[in-house]
Amino acid sequence: MNRRDQTPEAKPPMGGNIDMRLHALITAAAIVLSGTAFAQTKVTIGGTGSATDVGLWVADKKGYFRDENIQVEFITFDSAVRMVTSLASNSLDVGAGGHSAGLFNAIGRGIDIRIVSDKSQNVTGRGSQKLIVRKDLVDSGRYKSLADLKGMKIAVSAPGGSAATVILKFLEKGGLKPDDVEQVSLSFPQMSVALQNKAVDAALPAEPSVTQALRTGAAVAVANDYDVYPIHQISEILYSSKFATANPDVARRFMRAFLRGVRYHNDSLNNKGEFTGARGDEIVSILTEYGPYKDAAIWRSFIFAYCNPDGALHLPSLKEDLTIFKQQGLIEQPKVEIDQMVDTSFVAWAVKELGPYKKAP
Incomplete structure (x- = not known):
């Protein structure tokens, strides 16, 4: 190597x-x-x-x-x-x-x-990405469904990337539009840190960064990419x-x-x-x-x-x-x-x- x-x-x-x-x-x-x-x-x-x-x-x-x-x-x-x-x-x-x-x-x-x-x-059943949300927002009831993404700051890897279309589909399923949220660009490992520091509210990382973020206890998975984009x-x-x-x-x-x-x-x-x-x-x-x-x-x-x-x-x-x-x-x-x-x-x-x-x- x-x-x-x-x-x-x-x-x-x-x-x-x-x-x-x-x-x-x-x-x-x-x-x-x-x-x-x-x-x-x-x-x-x-x-x-x-x-x-x-x-x-x-x-x-x-x-x-x-x-x-x-x-x-x-x-x-x-x-x-x-x-x-x-x-x-x-x-x-x-x-x-x-x-x-x-x-x-x-x-x-x-x-x-x-x-x-x-x-x-x-x-379906095999996806590399999950929508994860800060655990404190879930525990407090601030987040209960995709509609509750409104007003949140969501981390994606880059604007206009393939993952951005998944975010759009999550928003549509929640009855939201792109300007209902603020999207920020972070690398996958940075997303975990940002969630722990409460710099962002949600993120769409790819594995293994999904698992690493969940292991910190700062976030929970709320949806799979294939829930809105089957293939x-x-x-x-x-x-x-x-x-x-x-x-x-x-x-x-x-x-x-x-x-x-x-x-x-x-x-x-x-x-x-x-x-x-x-x-x-x-x-x-x-x-x-x-x-x-x-x-x-x-x-x-x-x-x-x-x-x-x-x-x-x-x-x-x-x-x-x-x-x-x-x-x-x-x-x-x-x-x-x-x-x-x-x-x-x-x-x-x-x-x-x-x-x-x-x-x-």
Whole structure:
């Protein structure tokens, strides 16, 4: 694992010179058998440290990127919205996060950023986000239903992000309008602190920050995202223009490694999204190593959102979010459409290479 704020530890070779020579011979033989020799390529990945980055983390830990001669560097952003500038300037190769009005506007201006794969979908029973409200407001009766959000200060990760459409649906269910509340932008970890300090009244964080906030005792969960949005494409894998076009073979092989990570993770979950068996223990260990929280109990305490193991996107909800952003006046180019943004060629190649997903027994 290589992070922008970490220096990777140098690891001594196992077994001395004999093992090193044997490893070199095996590697050379594998290249000959495959018929293709790949030069190692460094790929930068932007993420938010949310639980839905798991497919990328597993792909790195299990060596799937290494199998493709790809070295990855993870760079943490406080929201996916902040990645757009870096993707637009090609200073970031891959983005792992939710779509936003800012992303759609960049694409509408002719900037080539591509939505290439699913990263997470909130489906009924398996969502990554919860609406949480300060416990003192619930205990006092100030909050009893969604209608009571009126006049409250609600923390979201960024204005015009994919989570903002969920907030809008919560407000509509409570008979409220956007200007009935005050929305403030905070990173997911900051939301917990703000709730404890009573700087905000409610928040919509993603796991594992939901669980961390609830563990402080300062907030309680009052609604799930899927209560108002039964199937929601919440985050995606994004490719910058340079990464997608300068060496498309690397971009395809990156996708193959990512889907292997998603599939391995998916095999560790039961139908409820809970970790089971030895593979579940392994995935929890990876989450604890790569994620922002080092307590394994946190990662075991919530249901994981769904990620399609064949990388398929849920286009209807992407289109619905774009429509909502247009209705809110957040989109600069009214004619921009989802079809301009999505490139499924990388996923199609990877699935052809790997075969359609079949859950391991």
